[in-house]
Amino acid sequence: KAGVTQTPRYLIKTRGQQVTLSCSPISGHRSVSWYQQTPGQGLQFLFEYFSETQRNKGNFPGRFSGRQFSNSRSEMNVSTLELGDSALYLCASRVAGESTDTQYFGPGTRLTVL
Amino acid sequence: AQTVTQSQPEMSVQEAETVTLSCTYDTSESDYYLFWYKQPPSRQMILVIRQEAYKQQNATENRFSVNFQKAAKSFSLKISDSQLGDAAMYFCAYRSALYQTGANNLFFGTGTRLTVIP
Numbered sequence: 001k002a003g004v005t006q007t008p009r010y011l012i013k014t015r016g017q018q019v020t021l022s023c024s025p026i027s028g029h030r031s032v033s034w035y036q037q038t039p040g041q042g043l044q045f046l047f048e049y050f051s052e053t054q055r056n057k058g059n060f061p062g063r064f065s066g067r068q069f070s071n072s073r074s075e076m077n078v079s080t081l082e083l084g085d086s087a088l089y090l091c092a093s094r095v096a097g098e099s100t101d102t103q104y105f106g107p108g109t110r111l112t113v114l
Numbered sequence: 115a116q117t118v119t120q121s122q123p124e125m126s127v128q129e130a131e132t133v134t135l136s137c138t139y140d141t142s143e144s145d146y147y148l149f150w151y152k153q154p155p156s157r158q159m160i161l162v163i164r165q166e167a168y169k170q171q172n173a174t175e176n177r178f179s180v181n182f183q184k185a186a187k188s189f190s191l192k193i194s195d196s197q198l199g200d201a202a203m204y205f206c207a208y209r210s211a212l213y214q215t216g217a218n219n220l221f222f223g224t225g226t227r228l229t230v231i232p
Contacts, residue, residue, distance in 0.1 A: 031218065033218065033219060033220075035220075042222060042223075042224050042225070043205065043220075043222035045219035045220065045221075048218055048219060055218070056218065056219055058219065088157060090159060092159075092220075094218065096218075101218070102149075102161060102164060103161075103218070103220060104161065105151075105158065105159035105160075106158075107156070107157065107158045108157050108158070108159075110157075
């Protein structure tokens, strides 16, 4: 089974621009979560989507948004980019049905804001 | 909110030796899951081992085992027969049991960088 895939792997943007990141979960997984990883703040939860609905949201400004499609693929969008948005963005998927429910991570998208 | 603390920013171990990484957490919940994830230089986050809080038996996965002390809120990872490929950042993570909160997000510690010396 293919793992979680994220595109693009690397991205360079300038302040004020917006960006869209994509995540394709493991086949059969219906939940997708997004995390931001920075040297200063570590790993922080952004949001989780399940069945095209946002189930849970972390403490991030409204510039960060996401969505999930009927095939469980997810996108996250960051508008009006700031320098502090430079980070590794990790996507994780899970089955969302099993009691053992473990999250499996993708390779991440490295976003650099100049 | 739950907090996860990893007090060892860096650790080193000789190849073939054993090393233990520490993790403590704070929660008022009675049921939850604990995880150790490994992040090598490739940045891919890889699940190493998981522990259900309701299980008293410590989880084991090949050379990796945990020492789960629920009362002390401690969850350490032991790596036996260390190999060069074990060199990575190791993150301890906590997750509430779904039926309690409906939230599936992981709370991560700050990580421990493990160096394996040949």
